[in-house]
Amino acid sequence: MNLAVQTSAQRLKAYCDSQLVANQIQGVYEAHDERMIKYLSKVRQLASKFKNFEVVxxxxxxxxxxxxxxKLSASGYATLGSICMEFLQKSSIENEAVEVMQVMNKSCWMDGIIEYLRGGKLPEAKKEARKVIQRAA
Incomplete structure (x- = not known):
């Protein structure tokens, strides 16, 4: 969320695999743990900076x-276009300053695989499309 604020995003859709966290942010569950209350407060403060914020x-x-x-983006081998990374020296509920580093990468042989994984986009040539599907697996 800090990165989205730093890049002047107006809308943010965040995906979360934790039922507890997602439901606390959505207001379905109440946070009881002191640390979770601090994180939830931070999320709500940051959410107010967007025109539209949604957690799924x-x-x-x-x-x-x-x-x-x-894993691809963290490995340094893949290009996902422009990748913004935030380096935290301590937990985000203690850290007010945000250090943002923007990394620009050139195109790579994995771009087709990434496009397929992101949105199902395949090359028009059937042979190339089969290669992308096999490599993506």
Missing amino acids: RIPRTKNAKVDVMS
């Missing part, structure tokens, strides 16, 4: 694409 719970069994993309 994704069951862990259905977030394989997100896990793959996360």
